[in-house]
Amino acid sequence: MNNKKNAPILSPEAVAALLEWYDTNARDLPWRRTTDPYRIWISEIMLQQTRVEAVKPYYKRFLDAFPTVGDLAAAPEEKLLKLWEGLGYYSRARNLQKAARVLVNEYNGQMPADERQLQKLPGIGDYTAGAIASIAFGLRAPAVDGNVLRVLSRVSGSYADIALSETKADFRGSLRKVIPERSGAFAQSLIELGACVCVPNGEAKCTLCPLAPWCVAKRDGKIEELPVKSAKKPRRIEEKTVLLIRDGDRTALHKRPEKGLLAGLYEYPNLPGHLSPEELPEKIRSMGFEPLQLTRLEDSKHLFTHIEWRMIAYAVKIAPEFDGYHPESGFLLVRDDDFRKSYAVPSAFSEYTKYWKKGNEK
Ligand code: ADE
Numbered sequence: 001m002n003n004k005k006n007a008p009i010l011s012p013e014a015v016a017a018l019l020e021w022y023d024t025n026a027r028d029l030p031w032r033r034t035t036d037p038y039r040i041w042i043s044e045i046m047l048q049q050t051r052v053e054a055v056k057p058y059y060k061r062f063l064d065a066f067p068t069v070g071d072l073a074a075a076p077e078e079k080l081l082k083l084w085e086g087l088g089y090y091s092r093a094r095n096l097q098k099a100a101r102v103l104v105n106e107y108n109g110q111m112p113a114d115e116r117q118l119q120k121l122p123g124i125g126d127y128t129a130g131a132i133a134s135i136a137f138g139l140r141a142p143a144v145d146g147n148v149l150r151v152l153s154r155v156s157g158s159y160a161d162i163a164l165s166e167t168k169a170d171f172r173g174s175l176r177k178v179i180p181e182r183s184g185a186f187a188q189s190l191i192e193l194g195a196c197v198c199v200p201n202g203e204a205k206c207t208l209c210p211l212a213p214w215c216v217a218k219r220d221g222k223i224e225e226l227p228v229k230s231a232k233k234p235r236r237i238e239e240k241t242v243l244l245i246r247d248g249d250r251t252a253l254h255k256r257p258e259k260g261l262l263a264g265l266y267e268y269p270n271l272p273g274h275l276s277p278e279e280l281p282e283k284i285r286s287m288g289f290e291p292l293q294l295t296r297l298e299d300s301k302h303l304f305t306h307i308e309w310r311m312i313a314y315a316v317k318i319a320p321e322f323d324g325y326h327p328e329s330g331f332l333l334v335r336d337d338d339f340r341k342s343y344a345v346p347s348a349f350s351e352y353t354k355y356w357k358k359g360n361e362k
Contacts (some may be wrong), residue, residue: 009156009174012215019182021210022189027052027196030059032188037111037136038069044131045092045123048145052195058087069109073100081265081344089346090265095123113137126172131191135184142175143187144168147194153227154198157216163230235308241275242268242313243351244297245289247320250333251356252289253343261304266343268352269331274312287331290319300351311350 010018010045026032031043042062052332060085066072072080083122084093099121103109105138111132112118149162152171160167174336180186197205204223206212217226245252245268253266269287277294284291297313317331334343336356344354 006176010178015180017237020191040136041132044128067248069100069103072103085344086347098122115141132188140179140183142172143173148190150227151194151198153217154217155211159228161230237308239274240270240311242270242311243316245316247318247335253332253334262346266345293314293317302348
């Protein structure tokens with residue numbers, strides 16, 4: 001097993017085979033048709049936690065709306081969040097804007113061609129700094145994300161726990177020693193191999209793998225054992241009752257607090273616990289609405305990194321005299337057209353967004 005600290009992890013022959021494979025097999029993706037550091041940065045942030053196919057339309061819309069760092073820095077927050085709606089992990093969008101403002105104020109609107117300076121920007125960690133440095137600037141910087149950790153664990157036959165930051169640091173060190181001149185293609189070749197060939201869950205396609213001749217896990221029949229990743233602590237479960245409060249063509253929304261989970265996004269009014277229809281009318285009146293009819297909707301759940309929401313829900317038909325804003329309660333009643341254009345509701349609630357949109361789409 002090759003797990004000496006910071007030992008080179010790939011031979012020059014293996015690196016050459018990987019690059020050759022990448023040159024003929026790389027997917028044609030929009031962010032591979034540019035070397036603009038801003039565009040590479042946006043793609044890398046969107047691709048954290050999100051699948052390539054899901055990212056594509058967001059990437060286009062985002063860059064159409066904010067073609068430069070300056071445009072992103074100056075964007076109204078609501079517009080930014082609306083463009084991110086459905087991608088999840090909204091702190092990514094807020095950090096993008098924070099970093100854009102730093103770039104405008106301190107770097108003349110340019111991304112620095114320096115791994116360490118990139119790491120200091122909000123939302124840019126070791127992986128993203130390495131990806132931007134190598135892909136956009138051609139610097140010899142390692143870009144080691146979860147997919148790449150899997151490839152490197154297998155090829156080197158390492159049983160080190162990839163959940164530990166020490167393991168990641170070791171792999172980054174070992175990789176740094178073998179990064180070739182074409183550092184951007186090399187970084188993406190490892191990402192691509194992890195995404196398309198050296199995949200998890202018993203589906204690795206070793207017969208297609210350019211690294212197979214050097215792969216310790218393949219040689220020893222250990223592909224399924226690697227990588228080793230210690231279990232995370234279980235998510236905290238929160239029960240909620242979600243209310244889809246409507247009066248014809250308006251839906252009640254509530255703006256979440258500016259700090260914490262889904263900060264500043266809009267949500268359907270919701271209450272802790274799973275409440276019965278008998279418990280609801282009083283609660284709904286205290287929000288400033290007069291309920292006329294309650295209908296139980298589908299249950300749904302949503303997984304965040306550390307929390308799981310288990311939701312039951314009701315459609316609530318209300319009397320129409322409400323004037324659109326209830327200052328004490330902080331609830332809004334928003335017309336369908338305005339809702340579609342301007343209000344970002346996170347995908348944790350998508351089961352219920354689907355429901356009100358049904359029959360309301362032109
Ligand atoms: N995931 C993270 N970075 C990526 C990239 N540049 N191309 C495809 N998938 C990725």
